[in-house]
Amino acid sequence: MTAEAHEIYALLAAPLFAVGLVGVFACRHFLKKIIAAKILGASAFLLLIALAARDHGEGPDPVPHAMVITGIVVAVSAAAFALTLARRIWQETGQSGFGEKP
Amino acid sequence: MTAAALSPLMAAAVAVPTAGALAAFLLPNRWRAAVGLGFSVLTLLATFALAAGVTLHGPQDLFLGGWAPPLGIRLHLDGLAAVFLAMTALVAIPVGIYARTFFAAGEGSGSTDQTHLFWPLWLILWAGMNGVYLSADLFNLYVMIEVTGISAVALAVLSGKVPALTAGLRYLLAALVGSLSYLMGVALMYGTAGALDLALVAEAMDRQWTLRVAMGLLLVGLMVKTALFPLHFWLPAAHSAALPPVSAILSALVVKATFYLILRFWVEVFEGSVTIAASQAMGGLGAAAILWGSYQALRQERLKLIVAHSTVGQLGFLFLLLPLITVDATAAEAPWLAWAWHGGIYQALAHAFAKASLFLAVGIFVIAVGSDDRRASVDLVGRLPMTTFAFGLAGMSLIGLPPSGGFVAKWMLLKATFASGQWWWAPVIVAGSFLTAGYVFGILRQAFAPSERRQPLRQVPKTLEICALALAVLAILIGFRSEEVLTLLDIGVPFAEPAPPEGSEP
Amino acid sequence: MNPVAVGFDGLLALLILFLAVRALTAPGLQQPVILFIAFGLAMALAWARMRAPDVALAEAAIGTGLLGVLLIDSLGLFTRSKSETPPQPRRSRAASILAVGTTLLLAGGLGFAILAMPEAEGLAAAAAEKLGASGVDHPVTAVLLNFRSFDTWLEIGVLLIAMWGLFCAGGREGFAPRATEARPGTVLGGTVQSLLPLVLLVGIYLLWLGKVDSGGAFQAGVVLGAAGILLRLGGLGFPDWLRPWLVRTLLLFGFAFMLLVGLSALFAGAAFLEYPPTLAGPLILAVELAATLSIGFTLYCFFTYLFDLRIHPATASSES
Numbered sequence: 001m002t003a004e005a006h007e008i009y010a011l012l013a014a015p016l017f018a019v020g021l022v023g024v025f026a027c028r029h030f031l032k033k034i035i036a037a038k039i040l041g042a043s044a045f046l047l048l049i050a051l052a053a054r055d056h057g058e059g060p061d062p063v064p065h066a067m068v069i070t071g072i073v074v075a076v077s078a079a080a081f082a083l084t085l086a087r088r089i090w091q092e093t094g095q096s097g098f099g100e101k102p
Numbered sequence: 103m104t105a106a107a108l109s110p111l112m113a114a115a116v117a118v119p120t121a122g123a124l125a126a127f128l129l130p131n132r133w134r135a136a137v138g139l140g141f142s143v144l145t146l147l148a149t150f151a152l153a154a155g156v157t158l159h160g161p162q163d164l165f166l167g168g169w170a171p172p173l174g175i176r177l178h179l180d181g182l183a184a185v186f187l188a189m190t191a192l193v194a195i196p197v198g199i200y201a202r203t204f205f206a207a208g209e210g211s212g213s214t215d216q217t218h219l220f221w222p223l224w225l226i227l228w229a230g231m232n233g234v235y236l237s238a239d240l241f242n243l244y245v246m247i248e249v250t251g252i253s254a255v256a257l258a259v260l261s262g263k264v265p266a267l268t269a270g271l272r273y274l275l276a277a278l279v280g281s282l283s284y285l286m287g288v289a290l291m292y293g294t295a296g297a298l299d300l301a302l303v304a305e306a307m308d309r310q311w312t313l314r315v316a317m318g319l320l321l322v323g324l325m326v327k328t329a330l331f332p333l334h335f336w337l338p339a340a341h342s343a344a345l346p347p348v349s350a351i352l353s354a355l356v357v358k359a360t361f362y363l364i365l366r367f368w369v370e371v372f373e374g375s376v377t378i379a380a381s382q383a384m385g386g387l388g389a390a391a392i393l394w395g396s397y398q399a400l401r402q403e404r405l406k407l408i409v410a411h412s413t414v415g416q417l418g419f420l421f422l423l424l425p426l427i428t429v430d431a432t433a434a435e436a437p438w439l440a441w442a443w444h445g446g447i448y449q450a451l452a453h454a455f456a457k458a459s460l461f462l463a464v465g466i467f468v469i470a471v472g473s474d475d476r477r478a479s480v481d482l483v484g485r486l487p488m489t490t491f492a493f494g495l496a497g498m499s500l501i502g503l504p505p506s507g508g509f510v511a512k513w514m515l516l517k518a519t520f521a522s523g524q525w526w527w528a529p530v531i532v533a534g535s536f537l538t539a540g541y542v543f544g545i546l547r548q549a550f551a552p553s554e555r556r557q558p559l560r561q562v563p564k565t566l567e568i569c570a571l572a573l574a575v576l577a578i579l580i581g582f583r584s585e586e587v588l589t590l591l592d593i594g595v596p597f598a599e600p601a602p603p604e605g606s607e608p
Numbered sequence: 609m610n611p612v613a614v615g616f617d618g619l620l621a622l623l624i625l626f627l628a629v630r631a632l633t634a635p636g637l638q639q640p641v642i643l644f645i646a647f648g649l650a651m652a653l654a655w656a657r658m659r660a661p662d663v664a665l666a667e668a669a670i671g672t673g674l675l676g677v678l679l680i681d682s683l684g685l686f687t688r689s690k691s692e693t694p695p696q697p698r699r700s701r702a703a704s705i706l707a708v709g710t711t712l713l714l715a716g717g718l719g720f721a722i723l724a725m726p727e728a729e730g731l732a733a734a735a736a737e738k739l740g741a742s743g744v745d746h747p748v749t750a751v752l753l754n755f756r757s758f759d760t761w762l763e764i765g766v767l768l769i770a771m772w773g774l775f776c777a778g779g780r781e782g783f784a785p786r787a788t789e790a791r792p793g794t795v796l797g798g799t800v801q802s803l804l805p806l807v808l809l810v811g812i813y814l815l816w817l818g819k820v821d822s823g824g825a826f827q828a829g830v831v832l833g834a835a836g837i838l839l840r841l842g843g844l845g846f847p848d849w850l851r852p853w854l855v856r857t858l859l860l861f862g863f864a865f866m867l868l869v870g871l872s873a874l875f876a877g878a879a880f881l882e883y884p885p886t887l888a889g890p891l892i893l894a895v896e897l898a899a900t901l902s903i904g905f906t907l908y909c910f911f912t913y914l915f916d917l918r919i920h921p922a923t924a925s926s927e928s
Contacts, residue, residue, distance in 0.1 A: 005617040006658055012621040014719035016628055017286055018711040023632040024279055026707045030271065031637055031682060035644045037278045038675070039628045042651055044282055045663070047289040047722065053658040054727060060659045061732035062747035063173075064292065066756060067241050069666045069748070069826060070763045071285065073903075074248050076670050077770035078278055080910045081252060083678055084777040085259065085271040087685055087914065092264050096686060098272060113880035117871060120765070124864050127772075128856055166758040168882035173734045173755045216781045219772050226769055233762075245762045252766060256773035267777065290721060296728030306728075315721035 010050035016043035028097040030086035034079055041075040105159040107151075112164045112177050114148045115187060115232040123225035131218040135202040138221035142191075142198045145228065149187040153590060156184045161594035163238075171239075171299035178238040178300075181593030182447070186235045186362050188590075189451050192576060193354050193458045194228060200462050200569035201347035207563055209345075209469060217260055217345075224351065227253040234359045240288045240298045243363065244281060251277035251327065254356045258344045269339035276336040280326035280360075287320030304371045317372055324367075327360040330421060331391030334414045338398075341413060342406035346465025349406065353413045354458035358450050361420050365446075368424060369595070381428035388421025389530040396537035400544070404474045405464045408541050413457060415534060416500065419449045419515065422527050426518045438521035443595075444588055445514030451587070452499050452507030452577055459496035459573035463489050466566050470559040476545060480553040488567040490549050495574035497542035499581070502535045507580035617657060624650045637686055641679045648672025662748045662824070665814075669830035674907055677837060678914060685918055743888025749824050753892045757881050761866045764899055767906045768863050774910065778917050783846045783855065783909075807835040815900050825896040829903025836908030846912055859909065862902030866895055 020043055023036030045068045052064035090096055122141025126134045156162065161180040165171070201224070205217055230249035237243050255277060259270035292298060294313055295306035307313055322333075329337040341353050368376060395415025402408045423446025426438065433439050466489045467479045483490045499508035512531055519527040580587060627647035631640045648671055655664035735747050735755065742750035752760050775781040815828035840846075850858075869891060870881040878884070883891050 005614060008614070008617045008621050009654055009658060010722050010725075011719055012624060013286075013289075014722055015625055015711075015715040017718055018714035019625075019628050019632065021279065021283070021714060022707050022711045024275060026703075027632055029637065029686075031679065031686060032632055032640055033275055035640060035679075036632055037275060037282070038644070038671075039631070039647070040279065040282045041285070042628075042647075042671075044285040044289050045667075046651070046654065047286065048292070049655055049658050049660045049663060051289065051293040051730065052660065052732075054730065056729055056732060058732040058736045059747075061730040062735050062751045063298075063731040063756070064289075065660050065663055065748045066751035066759070068660070068663050069752065070241075070245065070759050072663070072666045072671045073763050073826060074245065074766050076675050077766050078248070078252060078274065079675055080678060080914070081255070081770045081773040081777065082271060082274050082278075083682055084774045084914060084917070085267055085274065087682055087917065088777050088779070089264065089267050089271065090686060092267070095268070098268070109879060110874045113870070113874060117867060117874075117880065120867060121871075124860050124867070127860060128853075164879060166880055166882075167754060167756075168879045169738070169755050172731055173738060175756055175758050216775050216779060219775055219781055223769070223772055223776075226765065242756075242759055242762075245759050245766070248766055249762055249769065252773055253769050256769065256776045259773075259776045262776065262779035270777070286718075290725065292728075292730075293722075293725045294728055296730050298731075310724070310726070312721045312725045315717060319718075 006050045006053035009046055009053075013043045013047035013050065016040075016046065030082075030089070030096055034082050034086065037082070038075060038079055041071065045071055105155070105162065108155045108159065108162045108179065109164045111148055111152050111155065112162065112179055112236055113166070115145070115152060115236060116229050118148055119145045119225040119229040119232065123222040123229065126221040126225060127219075131215065134218055134221040135206065138225060139198055139202060141225060142194055142228075145225075145232075146191040146195055149184075149191040149232070152179060153184040153188050155179075156181060156593050157590060172297045172302055175237070175239045175242045176299055176301075177236040179236060180595055181591045182362075182366070182595050183235045184593070185447065185451070185587065185591050186358070187232060189358075189454050190228065190231055190235075190355055193350070193454055193573065196569040196572045197347050197350050197354075197458055197462070198224070200350075200465075200566055203563050203565040203569075204345070204347055204465070216262060220257070220260060220347070223253050223257050223260070227257065227351070227356070231355060231359045235362060238300045240291060240300065240303060242298075244285050244288060247281050247284065247327070247360070247363075250356065250359055251281060254352060255340075257348045258340050258352060260348060261343075261345050263343070265339070266343040269336075269343045272336045273340040276326055276333075280323045283319050283323030283326070285323075287316045287318075287323060290316035290319070300366075300371055304373070307371060307375045313375065317367075317375065320367065321364060324360045324364045325387075328357050328364065329414060329417060330387055331394055331414060331418060332387075334391065334395070334417075337414055338407060338410040341410040342404070346461055346468070349410070349465070350458040350461040353410065353461060354454040357413065357417060358454060361417070361450065365423070369427065376428055378425075378428055378430075381425040384421050385425035385524075385527060388418040388424075389527065391415060391418030391421070392530055392534035393418075393537070396534055396541070399541045400537060402541075403476055405467060405476050405479065405545065406461075406474055408476065408545070409457070409460050409464055412460075412500065412538065412541065413453075415538065416449070416453045416457070419453075419512070419531070419534065420446055422446070422515055422519075422531070423449075425524060425527070426515070426522055429522060436522065438518040441514045441521065442518035444584075444591065445511050445518060447591055448507060448511035448514065448580075448584070448587075451580055452511050455573050455577035455580070456496040456499040456508060459492055459570050459577060460500070462566070462570035462573065463493040463496065466562050466570060469566075470562050471557065472560060476548065478557070479545065480548050480551055481556040482549040482559075485559055486562070486567070488564075488571055489562075490546070492567070492571040492574040493549070494546055495571075496577055497538075497546065499574075499577035501538045501542055505581045506578045508577065510581050510584050617654075620650060620654060620657070624654060637683055641676075641683050644679065645672055645676040648676065662827075665827045666830075669827055669834070670907070674830065674833065674837075674910070677911060681911070681915060681918070741885060741888075743883065743885075743892050746824075749892070752824070753895060754883065754888065757866070757895075760899075761863070761870065761881065764863045764866065764902060767903060768860055771859055771906055771909055771913075774913050778913060780917075782852050783850075783913065783916060804835055804839070807831060807838070811835070811900070811904070815896060825899040826903060828896075829900045830907060832900065832904030833907030833911075836904070837911045840908075840912050840915060846916070855909075858905045859902065862895075862899040865898035869895060 020040030048064040052061040164177040233246040399411035426442035499506035502512035631643040652668040811831035
């Protein structure tokens with residue numbers, strides 16, 4: 001692992017965050033909105049892990065690792081909830097996005 | 103009570119409602135309301151003991167798991183936290199009693215039984231909000247925000263009806279965007295400050311570029327969840343499509359929890375790095391929210407939508423606090439700092455009681471009349487006198503008429519705008535009050551008007567009416583007891599020192 | 609500095625970005641879902657490259673594995689059950705330019721902030737110093753289950769809250785009484801049943817591994833959940849012996865157990881969730897066992913609830 005590698009991933013967090021954020025609003029289909037929210041979350045996780053990889057002599061920082069594991073579980077829980085809502089709306093009305101004519 | 107007794111009590115403010123949620127979920131449906139209410143009372147007692155304790159012993163810290171920061175998580179209790187804890191508990195009890203009667207009467211449930219989940223969800227939501235008030239750790243706050251957000255959305259879709267589901271999904275996505283933007287801000291701050299504890303992060307804050315972006319992400323994330331204009335798009339549908347006790351909780355409390363965080367970050371962490379321009383921008387959004395939200399409330403045809411849009415407008419008043427306290431002056435030179443601070447918090451309190459009461463009252467109108475259309479609620483004063491009276495009292499506080507909590511709030515904010523020389527907020531406050539009067543009196547005029555078209559009313563349990571009235575009375579009463587509330591509020595928070603008698607004008 | 613390694617990381621970063629963009633812009637639903645799963649796997653690789661194997665395991669198992677299964681199952685629903693999908697109006701050119709412009713602006717601003725970030729020390733030294741007193745040998749487990757166990761406790765709570773959310777959204781608390789289309793004789797069903805002991809073994813191994821190395825309750829829980837999901841896919845319905853009270857108990861067991869541990873510390877005069885130093889190791893193991901059980905069961909329930917909801921839609925009448 002080189003010093004530069006984690007900087008590459010830290011920087012990657014910026015476009016991922018932007019793509020996810022714009023995607024949540026710009027995508028029409030519920031499923032894609034949920035995927036966009038997951039990408040948004042992944043960007044924050046990526047930055048945290050990249051920060052943990054900045055080595056000051058003790059190996060990687062375990063605190064961001066723990067934060068991201070917690071974050072992944074929370075993100076999946078929220079996504080499962082959102083998916084249930086989306087599926088239920090589709091089954092009841094045939095709408096797959098906000099503001100569609102049923 | 104000794105200071106040592108406060109540590110377990112701080113943990114109890116989160117643990118007791120959580121235990122209640124678990125007990126309610128584990129037990130058969132018929133036990134849930136009783137268990138839920140029992141644990142609500144225990145939580146109320148714990149929060150009141152905390153308020154008493156902080157008055158006697160001053161601010162307190164608790165290191166969870168016995169690990170001190172920077173490694174561990176710290177809970178922090180001060181006057182501001184105590185006031186919000188008490189506010190939540192005081193709204194919780196009447197709303198809880200209302201909910202018990204509401205669901206027992208078979209309202210709000212179709213052929214499904216998931217409405218029994220109200221109790222577990224509401225108690226865990228309460229635990230999450232208490233955690234938001236107490237936690238002093240950036241990442242722990244993220245988890246608390248998610249606990250609060252996900253349980254709030256689940257409550258919003260409790261009815262299982264399609265409009266609630268659609269509004270709920272929009273609410274959930276907005277909540278996720280808000281919390282993830284917050285989390286990105288946390289990541290940047292951790293990278294820069296190397297700590298998560300708020301006090302340690304505050305020490306590392308300066309006007310460095312990374313921290314400014316972090317601050318922006320964190321604030322925008324919290325603004326989405328507080329529904330500050332123009333990020334309020336999700337609120338009216340979600341709050342109006344929920345069942346009445348849930349609407350009361352969402353509108354009175356849940357949006358305040360993230361506002362509380364904005365306030366705490368602003369005065370404790372970002373203090374010194376926020377610019378006057380940024381504070382004026384926040385005030386500007388608040389002003390826009392007041393005008394837009396109140397104007398939209400005036401235009402709505404459905405009662406619950408009027409009350410929901412009114413929340414967007416009333417939340418705007420809270421943000422006028424930020425420009426008024428962000429000035430190059432100390433509390434000794436500027437007496438308006440304390441006025442603005444008190445006025446802003448008072449607005450949060452008065453709105454919590456008044457808005458909870460309005461949603462409960464509107465819920466009663468809808469049950470009685472059988473329609474959410476504002477034109478259907480005619481000639482009610484003789485037939486539902488208690489609820490009409492409650493609506494009137496709560497509306498009075500919302501408008502800011504004396505004597506009420508809302509009056510104290512708006513009066514102190516007005517005083518602060520003139521004393522600070524930021525007079526341009528004053529016309530907005532006055533206009534907001536007039537617009538509020540417009541939609542409140544619009545509904546009241548109909549309720550008082552004798553009508554030929556009056557329909558026979560459905561019987562409404564008296565308990566529901568008493569709960570709505572109790573909250574309205576609280577909204578008025580805090581206008582009379584402001585001394586006590588302000589004394590509690592000043593413990594351990596900046597702007598604590600009461601201004602010296604001769605404050606100098608700028 | 610190794611130019612090959614940097615080149616690999618650079619390419620992987622570009623691939624991740626490409627997959628994310630395509631997952632949101634590809635037409636239809638099937639491609640986006642598959643691209644998203646590929647995105648998750650590429651992310652897991654990135655975690656592993658940054659010496660975060662615990663995170664890589666969690667991401668691959670939960671973030672991509674479980675969510676991927678849920679998304680693929682939803683794919684079937686959204687593309688099949690309604691015969692004609694409403695024609696999607698074309699997005700206007702202006703809207704596309706706005707979206708791309710906003711993305712670039714946001715990415716630029718945030719990227720600049722990340723580049724300008726000073727090198728803070730972080731908490732690695734603090735964690736290493738206290739590791740000896742934590743009762744476990746693996747730093748990430750020490751943070752998760754001792755130093756910051758309050759976060760972890762609440763996170764297990766979020767799983768439970770989300771399950772309640774699923775119940776609300778689905779319009780039914782609890783599970784359909786015995787799904788009817790069990791297909792015992794199928795190849796999948798048979799394979800799954802013979803694989804089950806092996807899956808359980810892997811789960812227990814991962815749990816034990818968390819004491820000393822990467823692994824632990826979350827990964828072990830996911831493996832258990834995955835075993836259940838395979839069984840469900842193999843045609844084995846929600847078991848009869850899982851009575852509603854047992855379901856509720858299993859769902860809240862991990863969260864409640866940690867609460868009890870935390871409260872007993874209060875009664876012993878310590879702080880909430882504080883372990884006595886001599887008992888820290890065994891207590892953490894007990895908490896992990898309880899957490900594994902609940903996490904695995906809750907993840908299984910996420911899937912089963914959604915799966916059953918497709919076969920037996922909620923009967924709640926909808927009104928607008």
